[in-house]
Amino acid sequence: MKIITLHTRINADELFDHINQQLNALFKERRKCDIEFTITRSGDGIDITQPDLYPGDTLYHIEVKGDELHITRCEHYVDDVNSLTVESILNDLFKDLSGKQGTDLILEG
Numbered sequence: 001m002k003i004i005t006l007h008t009r010i011n012a013d014e015l016f017d018h019i020n021q022q023l024n025a026l027f028k029e030r031r032k033c034d035i036e037f038t039i040t041r042s043g044d045g046i047d048i049t050q051p052d053l054y055p056g057d058t059l060y061h062i063e064v065k066g067d068e069l070h071i072t073r074c075e076h077y078v079d080d081v082n083s084l085t086v087e088s089i090l091n092d093l094f095k096d097l098s099g100k101q102g103t104d105l106i107l108e109g
Helices: 012-031 081-101
Strands: 002-006 038-042 045-049 058-065 068-073 103-108
Touching: 002 081, 012 038, 012 045, 012 058, 012 081, 058 081, 068 081
Parallel strands: none
Antiparallel strands: 002 068, 002 103, 038 045, 045 058, 058 068
């Protein structure tokens, strides 16, 4: 799990909307391929999947806990180039939402 502190509080709906609006377009721009990810609400969290390439697996599950984001990624694809690209984009999107002060990585493991 990876825990990131945002210096600006957000809610899960705001995070979902931001990821849903930006992730696929940014992914296509960076990877130059036509892969679409599915972004869904799952209880208090957000799931990112791609059933055609990663059947049965949630690549990323993100939960907003106060001013922290708790991020779980699928252990089977940690070195996969698509998953790494998604993670890089998510980090940029988290910084967008956090504003000038950015984010801090609290825990990764």
